[in-house]
Amino acid sequence: xxxKSLIRTVPHYPKKGVMFRDITTLLKDPVGFRITxxxxxxxxxxxxxxxxxGIESRGFIIGAALAFQLGVGFVPIRKKGxxxxxxxxxxxxxxxxxxxxxxxxxxxAKGERVLLVDDLIATGGTAEAATKLIEKMGxxxxxxxxxxxxxxxxxSARLKKLGHKVFTxxxxxxx
Numbered sequence: 141x142x143x144k145s146l147i148r149t150v151p152h153y154p155k156k157g158v159m160f161r162d163i164t165t166l167l168k169d170p171v172g173f174r175i176t177x178x179x180x181x182x183x184x185x186x187x188x189x190x191x192x193x194g195i196e197s198r199g200f201i202i203g204a205a206l207a208f209q210l211g212v213g214f215v216p217i218r219k220k221g222x223x224x225x226x227x228x229x230x231x232x233x234x235x236x237x238x239x240x241x242x243x244x245x246x247x248x249a250k251g252e253r254v255l256l257v258d259d260l261i262a263t264g265g266t267a268e269a270a271t272k273l274i275e276k277m278g279x280x281x282x283x284x285x286x287x288x289x290x291x292x293x294x295x296s297a298r299l300k301k302l303g304h305k306v307f308t309x310x311x312x313x314x315x
Contacts, residue, residue: 143179144310146172147288161288161312163198163259176202176287179309180257181209189282190252193217193243195270198259202287206257215247217270228277232269241269243277250278260288261308264295271304283307 146166153160166172180202191213194203200216207214220229220240229242248254254274261267261284271281281304289296289308296306 142310143172143176143287144312147310147312149312159312161260161290163287166287167201173205176309177205177209180206180285183285183307184210184255187282188253189255191215191248191279192255192257193248193270193274195241195256195258195266196222199257199286202259203257206255215243217241217243217273228273230269230273230276232265232272234265239266239269241266241273243273245277248274248277248279252279253282254279255282256284258284258286260290261286261295261299261306262290262293264293264298267295267299268302271299271302288312 146169148162148165150160150162166176189212192203192207193215194200195217196219204214220242223242223244226245227242228245229240231238231240256270258267267284274281283305284299285307287309289311291311292313299306
């Protein structure tokens with residue numbers, strides 16, 4: 141069963157002209173969800189990974205399941221003000237304005253090897269900010285992985301240009 145066939149496209153969400161790629165239909169399918177996690181497990185088994193960092197919020201779902209299967213820790217990367225203890229953050233620019241992501245100050249130790257996980261890579265802005273945050277904490281980004289790549293938006297190319305390896309399970313071009 142191709143993973144891509146289980147991903148719903150919602151036209152004009154969150155605004156007119158955007159084709160939103162929704163993984164909730166993949167997640168609710170027990171076989172599709174298992175295949176998704178197993179594909180990532182297969183890729184990362186045998187690679188030294190100390191932690192998985194998942195980007196809010198769908199990256200939590202994929203990342204936590206993957207961390208469990210690989211027997212490594214999971215840390216959430218959240219929007220500003222969402223974590224309860226002391227945090228370290230990274231500000232980044234959006235198309236219109238700016239945003240901030242944060243990790244707890246004890247989430248990643250110096251020298252740890254971290255796999256960054258999200259549901260999709262679009263422009264790559266949030267993923268780039270997350271890689272910088274991980275590096276600011278002394279971690280090394282092993283790879284950036286996601287279920288979906290939207291190559292026309294340039295995010296994967298942007299991350300690769302910064303020296304990061306990128307892996308996705310499927311891509312949607314155009315639209």
